Amino acid sequence: xxxxxxxxxxxxxxxxxxIDGSGKSTQLSLLHQWLRAEGYGTVFSEWNSSPLVRxxxxxxxxxxxxxxxxxxxxxxxxxxxxxxxxxxxxxxxGAVVLCDRYIYTAFARDVVRxxxxxxxxxxxxxxxxxxxxxxxxxPLDVAMNRLINGRNGFKFYEAGMDLDLSGDPTESFExxxxxxxxxxxxxxxxxxxxxVDATQPxxxxxxxxRQLVKxxxxxxxxxxxxx
Amino acid sequence: xxxxxxxxxxxxxxxxxxxxxIVIEGTDGVGRSTQIGLLKPWLEQGGHAVVDTGxxxxxxVSRGIKQAKQGHTLGRVxxxxxxxxxxxxxxxxxxxxxxxxxxxxxxxxYIYSLMARAVVRGIDPFWIQNVYKFALIPDAVFYLRxxxxxxxxxxxxxxxxxxxxxxxxxxxSEDMYESFRKYQTGLLAQFDTLAxxxxxxxxxxxxxIPAVFEELRAGITRVLAAPQQSPPGPLPGxxxxxxxxxxxxxxxxxx
Numbered sequence: 296x297x298x299x300x301x302x303x304x305x306x307x308x309x310x311x312x313x314i315d316g317s318g319k320s321t322q323l324s325l326l327h328q329w330l331r332a333e334g335y336g337t338v339f340s341e342w343n344s345s346p347l348v349r350x351x352x353x354x355x356x357x358x359x360x361x362x363x364x365x366x367x368x369x370x371x372x373x374x375x376x377x378x379x380x381x382x383x384x385x386x387x388x389g390a391v392v393l394c395d396r397y398i399y400t401a402f403a404r405d406v407v408r409x410x411x412x413x414x415x416x417x418x419x420x421x422x423x424x425x426x427x428x429x430x431x432x433x434p435l436d437v438a439m440n441r442l443i444n445g446r447n448g449f450k451f452y453e454a455g456m457d458l459d460l461s462g463d464p465t466e467s468f469e470x471x472x473x474x475x476x477x478x479x480x481x482x483x484x485x486x487x488x489x490x491v492d493a494t495q496p497x498x499x500x501x502x503x504x505r506q507l508v509k510x511x512x513x514x515x516x517x518x519x520x521x522x
Numbered sequence: 523x524x525x526x527x528x529x530x531x532x533x534x535x536x537x538x539x540x541x542x543x544i545v546i547e548g549t550d551g552v553g554r555s556t557q558i559g560l561l562k563p564w565l566e567q568g569g570h571a572v573v574d575t576g577x578x579x580x581x582x583v584s585r586g587i588k589q590a591k592q593g594h595t596l597g598r599v600x601x602x603x604x605x606x607x608x609x610x611x612x613x614x615x616x617x618x619x620x621x622x623x624x625x626x627x628x629x630x631x632y633i634y635s636l637m638a639r640a641v642v643r644g645i646d647p648f649w650i651q652n653v654y655k656f657a658l659i660p661d662a663v664f665y666l667r668x669x670x671x672x673x674x675x676x677x678x679x680x681x682x683x684x685x686x687x688x689x690x691x692x693x694x695s696e697d698m699y700e701s702f703r704k705y706q707t708g709l710l711a712q713f714d715t716l717a718x719x720x721x722x723x724x725x726x727x728x729x730x731i732p733a734v735f736e737e738l739r740a741g742i743t744r745v746l747a748a749p750q751q752s753p754p755g756p757l758p759g760x761x762x763x764x765x766x767x768x769x770x771x772x773x774x775x776x777x
Binding site: 379 | 528529530531532533581582583585586595596597598599600603604606607610611614644645646649652653655656
């Protein structure tokens with residue numbers, strides 16, 4: 296069993312992190328298109344875990360059966376499934392793999408739910424260390440404004456309603472995301488996250504991403520080229 | 523005050539858990555469930571309310587684990603985390619409420635089997651031990667110990683070789699006998715390591731059922747006589763947990 300930082304694969308792994316409304320998914324999809332146009336075999340890793348893990352997670356959420364511990368563990372199971380069946384084989388095959396959210400999301404979320412920070416980090420020690428991890432930093436009010444226009448309401452766990460922060464889902468979401476932001480800030484030096492100022496124009500953020508990705512890909516020799 | 527192996531889960535209060543947590547460990551086919559079947563009525567006759575529990579029986583995960591084992595579709599890390607989820611669910615919803623209500627919790631295997639099986643399958647021992655750091659430290663672990671040469675005839679003349687208990691996922695090219703021998707030898711070696719590290723009370727399980735039962739009874743009597751870690755009985759406001767506990771086993775004596 297290889298640990299974080301010990302894997303050696305021909306492929307490359309780029310991940311984006313940030314709270315909802317930070318614009319990270321938009322940036323990742325722009326990066327995806329550009330990489331394909333450049334001729335790299337690029338795969339967007341979806342959260343398509345095995346049906347049985349997915350069903351358990353879904354059932355637990357639907358019935359609100361999850362405590363912070365089982366929420367954390369069932370998501371780590373789901374992530375492990377994706378790691379073992381999707382991400383690792385792709386990296387072995389020399390693909391450029393893109394992930395919208397990664398282990399840092401789990402660290403932030405689970406620690407806010409009261410799980411031990413060191414323990415959660417060790418729990419995910421099986422994860423492959425990304426080639427680069429971009430953190431889209433955005434003030435809470437900016438993210439909230441973007442979200443309130445774009446969606447109708449928040450889901451129970453997404454808003455951290457299980458933590459009894461507030462009876463109002465929107466308010467609970469805001470408090471919860473505020474704590475998540477604090478956790479992200481701690482992780483920037485710890486995991487060497489590349490900070491992108493997500494209040495900048497989209498084009499500028501994308502230019503910053505491409506510059507770094509290009510430099511990382513220049514070092515790779517055995518990447519697959521798209522047919 | 524009860525203790526864990528290093529990590530306390532959110533909202534898990536470790537004070538006021540007056541019940542006893544007793545673990546029966548041992549490899550496949552060693553006779554754990556036979557002994558538990560004898561111990562439960564014996565304890566109940568002695569006036570103790572008993573909850574018996576075992577691996578992959580949680581409401582949340584047990585169905586998924588059964589399906590996973592049929593299809594062998596999960597990776598090794600994934601399967602181990604699935605088991606850990608199941609364990610956490612049972613710990614929070616079954617074991618802790620029962621201990622709070624003063625039950626004797628008799629568990630057929632605990633984290634040690636899960637760790638031994640993981641390590642034999644190439645999982646990093648440090649990693650898997652960390653995963654289970656949130657487990658409560660039991661009042662006693664009775665390890666039914668047997669050598670592979672004594673184990674084989676028992677398995678052959680009872681249930682036969684099982685795919686997983688023979689580690690066929692590890693040695694698919696071998697026949698069941700060879701694979702069973704190899705896998706169980708590795709597993710028993712892991713148990714011996716764990717026995718020292720976690721202070722198991724080792725019981726020679728090569729003997730007849732009544733002899734093993736007698737030794738277990740003596741051990742459990744000792745555990746039950748030990749001073750309670752906190753005053754018995756639930757605190758006000760824990761009625762909900764109290765009601766959950768008896769539902770998990772057919773508690774004879776109640777409380």
